[in-house]
Amino acid sequence: MLACIVVFLLATATGTVIWVRNSNRLRFRERGWSLFILIIGTAFIMAQILRIPVSNPADWIAAIFSPVYKPIIKWIEKEV
Amino acid sequence: MSKYAGINNAEITSGQAAKLLFLFALGSAALILPTAVTSIARQDGWISMLLAGPFNYFILIIYLALAERFPNLSLAQYSEKVLGVWGGKLLTLLYIFFFLLLSALVLRNISDFLNLSVLPLTPEWFIDVTFMIVIIYGVLLGIETIARTGEILFGWGMFVIVIVLFSLFNQFDLHNFEPFLFNGWQQPIKGMYPILGFPIAEFVFITAIFPLVKKQDRKKLRRSLKLSAGAITFVSTLITVFLVGVMGVSEASRSPFAVYDMAKNINIEEILVRVEILVAMVWIGTVFMKLVLCVYVLAVLTAQMLKLSTYRPLVVPYSFIIVPLALMVYRNAAHTQVFAMGVWTIYSLFHGFFLPLVVLVIAVIRGKKDTSDGSFPPVRENEDTELKEQNSSKNGSDKADNQSDKEPAPA
Numbered sequence: 001m002l003a004c005i006v007v008f009l010l011a012t013a014t015g016t017v018i019w020v021r022n023s024n025r026l027r028f029r030e031r032g033w034s035l036f037i038l039i040i041g042t043a044f045i046m047a048q049i050l051r052i053p054v055s056n057p058a059d060w061i062a063a064i065f066s067p068v069y070k071p072i073i074k075w076i077e078k079e080v
Numbered sequence: 081m082s083k084y085a086g087i088n089n090a091e092i093t094s095g096q097a098a099k100l101l102f103l104f105a106l107g108s109a110a111l112i113l114p115t116a117v118t119s120i121a122r123q124d125g126w127i128s129m130l131l132a133g134p135f136n137y138f139i140l141i142i143y144l145a146l147a148e149r150f151p152n153l154s155l156a157q158y159s160e161k162v163l164g165v166w167g168g169k170l171l172t173l174l175y176i177f178f179f180l181l182l183s184a185l186v187l188r189n190i191s192d193f194l195n196l197s198v199l200p201l202t203p204e205w206f207i208d209v210t211f212m213i214v215i216i217y218g219v220l221l222g223i224e225t226i227a228r229t230g231e232i233l234f235g236w237g238m239f240v241i242v243i244v245l246f247s248l249f250n251q252f253d254l255h256n257f258e259p260f261l262f263n264g265w266q267q268p269i270k271g272m273y274p275i276l277g278f279p280i281a282e283f284v285f286i287t288a289i290f291p292l293v294k295k296q297d298r299k300k301l302r303r304s305l306k307l308s309a310g311a312i313t314f315v316s317t318l319i320t321v322f323l324v325g326v327m328g329v330s331e332a333s334r335s336p337f338a339v340y341d342m343a344k345n346i347n348i349e350e351i352l353v354r355v356e357i358l359v360a361m362v363w364i365g366t367v368f369m370k371l372v373l374c375v376y377v378l379a380v381l382t383a384q385m386l387k388l389s390t391y392r393p394l395v396v397p398y399s400f401i402i403v404p405l406a407l408m409v410y411r412n413a414a415h416t417q418v419f420a421m422g423v424w425t426i427y428s429l430f431h432g433f434f435l436p437l438v439v440l441v442i443a444v445i446r447g448k449k450d451t452s453d454g455s456f457p458p459v460r461e462n463e464d465t466e467l468k469e470q471n472s473s474k475n476g477s478d479k480a481d482n483q484s485d486k487e488p489a490p491a
Contacts (some may be wrong), residue, residue: 014396022393033386034393041400048404057181058409062423069426076120076270 003049011042090224094297097289098304099234100227100373105136105312106237107370108189109279111339111363114320116421119333121271123257126320128271133313135272135280140305142436143283147290149443151298153454155287155436156384161450162443171435172385175284178431179378180398182282183371184405185420187211190367191406192416193337198360208406211371212399218372219379219395223292226372233365240362241315245322247346247355252325275316277425281432288377291454336413339363375402389457 015038022031047054062069092100118125150158155175160168191207199207218226261268293301319339323332326342335341340363343356376391378398383391410416442448 011400014400018393018396026389027393029386030383030388030390030393033382033388034397037382037394037397038400041397041404044401044404048408054408056408056411057177057405058415058419058423061181061427062419065423065426065430069422072273072426073422076273 004046007042007045007049011038011045014038090222090292091294092223092227092289092292094293094301094304096227096231097286097293097301098308099230100289100369101283101286101305101308102311103230103233103237103366103369104283104285104373105279106315107279107366108186109275110316110319110366111193111337111359112189112420113275113278113316114323115333115335115338116274117271117320118324118329118338120273121267122262122329122333123259123324124261124268125271125324126317127261127268128275129317129320130313131268132272132275132280133309133317135276136283136309136312137306139280139283139433140286140309142433142440143287143290144302144305146287146436146440146443147301149440149449150454151451152291153450153452154291154380154384155284155439156381157454158443158448158450159439162439162446162448169385171439172381174435175431176378176382176385178427179285179374179381180401180405181409183374183378183398183402184409185424186367186371186374187402187406188409190364190371192410193340193360193363197337197340198357205403205407208403211368212403214368215372215375216395216399218368219376220392223289223376226369226376229372230369233362233369237362237366240358241319244343244346244355244359245318247348247352248322248326248342250348251345252322253328254325256324256326256328273425274421277428277432278420281425281428284432284436285373285377287436288380289373375399383456384454391456 015035018031018034018038022028022034044054046052114125114129117128121128146155146158150161153161156168156172158168159171162168163171187208190211191204194207195202195204218229290301323338323342326345327335327338331341332338340356340359343359344354346355347353375395375398379391379394382388382394382398388394410419
């Protein structure tokens with residue numbers, strides 16, 4: 001729980017810095033997207049700390065490319 | 081002008097770009113790749129490294145051809161011109177995901193290495209976070225600083241590689257290479273598979289660096305990159321030769337960080353011993369370069385896709401994703417082996433070879449060429465001028481008020 005609080009405080013501090021440093025109206029887009037990415041990252045860290053199961057992107061890639069890489073691996077592992 | 085004005089659009093020389101490519105290739109590959117190659121091609125692993133050499137340059141030819149058509153634009157920008165706005169954005173999104181995952185994998189490599197060999201009692205997340213702080217600082221300072229750091233690390237890296245390899249001459253055994261080509265050419269060709277994806281196809285990062293090379297220096301770029309590709313082939317082949325020659329195939333293919341273990345064997349008359357930490361230091365430096373370039377390209381591509389005026393506010397938020405991703409991306413050593421040596425090559429080739437080739441072919445068919453400038457707008461300058469305008473207008477109104485106060489009221 002302490003880790004969650006620390007991460008939350010760190011994210012809030014980072015968000016505040018981003019908000020203040022991009023307070024010029026020319027930078028509203030930068031501020032918005034940065035905070036969006038920050039929120040996703042913070043949620044990701046919180047999920048890991050609280051042991052909420054998160055899908056591993058490596059598994060998505062393995063699933064998408066399995067028709068291509070599996071035959072190659074089979075060929076490589078085949079003894080002559 | 082603000083002191084940060086030049087960071088967004090800093091310029092580097094072609095030599096610096098070539099050194100960045102060399103360090104990127106040497107980054108994680110130098111320590112991990114020889115193990116993978118020798119486990120497939122056995123004692124002929126060095127032939128696989130040699131055979132993969134031309135591909136180092138072949139893949140760069142595609143990027144150079146794209147850079148000739150769009151000299152001042154990065155991949156995110158010219159893909160929008162070639163494939164249309166939404167097609168280009170979709171392609172850039174794929175690359176953003178690719179670099180996000182690559183950054184996480186590189187960070188995981190370094191934390192695994194430090195955790196296994198140097199800092200066994202330190203939690204992995206702590207290594208990740210501390211390493212990421214340095215990366216954030218490097219990326220915030222911009223490409224010019226990264227390139228200069230690369231120049232320093234290049235010199236040190238080469239020095240240590242030469243010293244380590246020279247020190248191992250007394251342990252070199254040519255019998256370890258026998259039987260030569262025991263299964264014909266098939267095994268060395270199979271051994272090329274991991275090299276193609278890691279690091280060759282990852283060279284796609286350089287498409288975001290090309291527009292930053294100085295205009296007067298671009299003629300030398302092709303030559304510099306050719307030299308760099310040659311150096312990458314030479315050094316990686318040399319490392320594999322020494323690995324097999326010193327450690328033998330069975331030990332080399334079992335060790336997760338074989339080059340580090342090879343350096344443990346250095347023993348010159350009991351005077352020069354335990355110099356493996358030199359390898360660790362150089363490897364940390366080269367991995368730093370690889371990770372800093374990945375995060376830089378990730379932030380720049382995102383900023384260009386979203387039409388932002390600077391990439392800098394995105395760097396810290398991205399590190400909030402990279403660190404937890406690095407912790408979860410590999411479940412265990414077996415998963416690392418399957419993913420890094422099997423899945424990653426195809427995934428990396430898809431992004432590093434197939435997609436740029438498709439963009440190039442479409443650009444050629446549609447006759448697309450563009451010399452427009454894709455650099456970030458000088459935001460800080462605008463902000464300064466805007467502030468000055470605001471101040472001057474404020475002062476002007478104050479003066480007018482003062483004058484109206486001083487002027488005598490009309491009779």
